[in-house]
Amino acid sequence: MSMHGPIATHRSASGVPTGRLATWWxxxxxxxxxxxxxxxxxxxxxGGTPGFEDASLTSVTAGAVNTFVLLTSSLSIVLAHAxxxxxxxxxxxxxxxxxxGAGLVFLGIKTYEYTGxxxxxxxxxxxxxxxxxYTMTGLHALHVIGGMVIMALISFxxxxxxxxxxxxxxxxxxxxxxxxWIFLFPILYIANF
Amino acid sequence: MSEAYGHPNYVKIWFLLVVLLLIxxxxxxxxxxxxxxxxxxxxxxxxxxxxxxxxxxLKFEKRIISFLLILALCLLGVxxxxxxxxxxxxxxxxxxxxxxxxxxxEQRL
Numbered sequence: 001m002s003m004h005g006p007i008a009t010h011r012s013a014s015g016v017p018t019g020r021l022a023t024w025w026x027x028x029x030x031x032x033x034x035x036x037x038x039x040x041x042x043x044x045x046x047g048g049t050p051g052f053e054d055a056s057l058t059s060v061t062a063g064a065v066n067t068f069v070l071l072t073s074s075l076s077i078v079l080a081h082a083x084x085x086x087x088x089x090x091x092x093x094x095x096x097x098x099x100x101g102a103g104l105v106f107l108g109i110k111t112y113e114y115t116g117x118x119x120x121x122x123x124x125x126x127x128x129x130x131x132x133x134y135t136m137t138g139l140h141a142l143h144v145i146g147g148m149v150i151m152a153l154i155s156f157x158x159x160x161x162x163x164x165x166x167x168x169x170x171x172x173x174x175x176x177x178x179x180x181w182i183f184l185f186p187i188l189y190i191a192n193f
Numbered sequence: 194m195s196e197a198y199g200h201p202n203y204v205k206i207w208f209l210l211v212v213l214l215l216i217x218x219x220x221x222x223x224x225x226x227x228x229x230x231x232x233x234x235x236x237x238x239x240x241x242x243x244x245x246x247x248x249x250x251l252k253f254e255k256r257i258i259s260f261l262l263i264l265a266l267c268l269l270g271v272x273x274x275x276x277x278x279x280x281x282x283x284x285x286x287x288x289x290x291x292x293x294x295x296x297x298x299e300q301r302l
Binding site for chain 1: 200203204207210211214217218220221229230233234236237240241244245248249250254255257258261262264265266268269272273276277280281
């Protein structure tokens with residue numbers, strides 16, 4: 001392990017490099033943000049609050065395609081990490097931009113879904129289901145946008161030949177965004193229990 | 194660079210995730226509620242495990258990270274059971290159903 005470069009790459013009092021440890025701490029805090037919303041969603045639903053039957057109005061196809069897109073983007077960002085570990089800047093740069101492209105496709109499909117639902121009159125204030133739907137998917141979409149912006153910045157760094165370790169860190173974040181969607185998909189789209 | 198991991202076969206894991214996605218979408222088509230719950234949430238947990246272990250490299254990571262995540266999930270459990278009575282119990286003199294009675298929301302704004 002090299003002792004050159006940013007302190008985040010080599011200081012590891014816990015045995016985990018500081019940058020990676022910080023990323024995991026961030027994700028631990030994100031568990032409360034999304035987990036809190038999912039917990040309240042389930043409690044209201046199990047409590048028999050009216051409105052949750054509207055879950056049948058969401059598009060399973062759109063949700064499934066978006067799940068496929070995010071799973072594929074997770075593959076491309078982990079391949080970017082594997083490539084940069086071998087020092088292949090060009091390949092890593094390309095994979096990062098595939099991931100950003102997948103993020104754009106995800107947001108495009110989400111926009112299409114939002115537009116259709118809003119035009120049908122299903123707005124955030126209609127009932128508790130749509131309040132949760134727009135809050136959870138909207139917050140998730142903000143995380144997707146944030147991840148895409150950071151990835152773009154990192155891609156230019158690695159093309160210049162520095163901060164390679166950040167590919168792994170943004171990758172861990174991006175997989176978490178994928179993980180959140182893995183749970184949002186069944187509760188908002190397919191499990192109309 | 195930070196220390197390198199071994200890399201599993203990512204394409205194989207991605208393929209497995211896609212197969213699980215297809216099963217979770219097909220589950221509700223059988224219209225058996227229990228099966229839908231199993232295929233929806235059971236498969237979500239399985240997919241999450243595959244992503245965390247392989248793509249996030251949790252299976253190669255130091256144990257302290259797993260402990261950190263388990264601690265976060267336990268605290269989330271405390272939150273869940275702490276909030277549950279407030280959401281699910283409707284007894285008590287001061288309890289107002291603001292979802293059924295929208296005027297109570299307007300009063301509080």
